[in-house]
Amino acid sequence: xxxxxxxxxxxxxxxxxxxxxxxxxxxxxxxxxxxxxxxxxxxxxxxxxxxxxxxxxxxxxxxxxxxxxxxxxxxxxxxxxxxxxxxxxxxxxxxxxxxxxxxxxxxxxxxxxxxxxxxxxxxxxxxxxxxxxxxxxxxxxxxxxxxxxxxxxxxxxxxxxxxxxxxxxxxxxxxxxxxxxxxxxxxxxxxxxxxxxxxxxxxxxxxxxxxxxxxxxxxxxxxxxxxxxxxxxxxxxxxxxxxxxxxxxxxxxxxxxxxxxxxxxxxxxxxxxxxxxxxxxxxxxxxxxxxxxxxxxxxxxxxxxxxxxxxxxxxxxxxxxxxxxxxxxxxxxxxxxxxxxxxxxxxxxxxxxxxxxxxxxxxxxxxxxxx
Ligand SMILES: Nc1ncnc2c1ncn2[C@@H]1O[C@H](COP(=O)(O)OP(=O)(O)OP(=O)(O)O)[C@@H](O)[C@H]1O
Ligand SMILES: [Mg+2]
Numbered sequence: 572x573x574x575x576x577x578x579x580x581x582x583x584x585x586x587x588x589x590x591x592x593x594x595x596x597x598x599x600x601x602x603x604x605x606x607x608x609x610x611x612x613x614x615x616x617x618x619x620x621x622x623x624x625x626x627x628x629x630x631x632x633x634x635x636x637x638x639x640x641x642x643x644x645x646x647x648x649x650x651x652x653x654x655x656x657x658x659x660x661x662x663x664x665x666x667x668x669x670x671x672x673x674x675x676x677x678x679x680x681x682x683x684x685x686x687x688x689x690x691x692x693x694x695x696x697x698x699x700x701x702x703x704x705x706x707x708x709x710x711x712x713x714x715x716x717x718x719x720x721x722x723x724x725x726x727x728x729x730x731x732x733x734x735x736x737x738x739x740x741x742x743x744x745x746x747x748x749x750x751x752x753x754x755x756x757x758x759x760x761x762x763x764x765x766x767x768x769x770x771x772x773x774x775x776x777x778x779x780x781x782x783x784x785x786x787x788x789x790x791x792x793x794x795x796x797x798x799x800x801x802x803x804x805x806x807x808x809x810x811x812x813x814x815x816x817x818x819x820x821x822x823x824x825x826x827x828x829x830x831x832x833x834x835x836x837x838x839x840x841x842x843x844x845x846x847x848x849x850x851x852x853x854x855x856x857x858x859x860x861x862x863x864x865x866x867x868x869x870x871x872x873x874x875x876x877x878x879x880x881x882x883x884x885x886x887x888x889x890x891x892x893x894x895x896x897x898x899x900x901x902x903x904x905x906x907x908x909x910x911x912x913x914x915x916x917x918x919x920x921x922x923x924x925x926x927x928x929x930x931x932x933x934x935x936x937x938x939x940x941x942x
Pocket of ligand 1: 600603605623624625626627628629630631634777
């Protein structure tokens with residue numbers, strides 16, 4: 572029989588494969604609003620990240636999903652069911668913390684087995700599932716080690732195995748790689764993503780590291796002051812930020828203030844008129860920010876026909892090996908940052924010096940107009 576749907580309502584969450592749904596979820600601590608009327612829908616199997624600066628409400632959102640905090644307003648549904656009356660231990664979710672929180676007196680296998688033992692799962696099943704989980708995180712050979720004998724990355728893998736062994740519908744990860752050094756962190760990012768693909772569990776991943784969020788996620792929600800500023804695939808939030816906060820938080824972004832001058836043109840402080848794709852809801856006289864990503868800026872002989880061009884003076888140069896970042900002063904306090912890639916013939920550092928006059932250019936469509 573065909574299922575009846577009421578016009579104007581969404582299909583049943585269980586049918587649509589929705590793992591998580593937040594409806595206008597707000598959390599206040601006294602007068603302070605930590606999470607401000609958030610709406611979210613996360614399909615099953617997605618790697619979803621909450622990205623934002625310290626204090627924007629990421630952990631609070633995760634803790635509400637886990638059941639450690641109760642929303643002040645709004646509804647949370649897990650796999651289609653409202654969970655306001657479901658205590659944390661009855662929710663089909665597990666949380667992984669930055670601090671690992673392993674039991675020091677238990678070996679690796681017993682740490683991973685802990686939850687299953689408490690739930691009185693039969694012994695042979697526990698042993699099989701623990702072996703599987705340890706294989707998954709490449710720690711099969713360390714089952715008898717104590718946490719104190721492991722490196723930071725290995726400990727975090729034990730914490731991950733301990734969560735995965737319960738086969739939760741959703742895994743909540745709060746800055747799980749935050750304690751690791753950069754190189755290990757990058758390596759663990761790749762591993763975590765592979766593991767997530769393999770097990771197909773929905774991951775909600777909290778981080779303030781934009782590179783981490785962009786490289787691992789199917790979708791990213793950029794949070795600011797308790798609200799979701801933008802939510803979409805990594806390419807979308809990077810290439811098409813909808814507001815100044817998002818453009819500024821993700822990647823290096825060049826912002827030049829200007830005033831909409833005529834259709835298709837913005838006048839900046841130097842008096843120059845810059846052609847740019849003005850959104851339909853902007854009127855002449857509106858103040859806007861022009862944003863061009865550094866890698867979209869061509870310098871001197873890289874400039875092509877059809878580009879917007881301006882000249883300026885190099886005021887700083889930072890050598891990064893693979894590229895060199897130059898900051899160019901345009902006058903009237905406006906600056907632009909450009910990135911020059913190293914090539915197989917030249918080091919990125921070869922061409923620029925402070926005080927040099929340079930020409931900068933970009934294609935008008937690569938200039939975002941933000942309010
Ligand atoms: N139990 C609490 N009582 C009062 N205020 C709280 C409580 N928990 C969180 N807050 C406040 O809510 C805001 C959001 O906190 P939250 O821990 O969610 O931030 P976050 O995005 O995880 O930050 P970080 O990146 O630093 O971990 C902060 O201003 C914090 O001080
Ligand atoms: Mg936090």
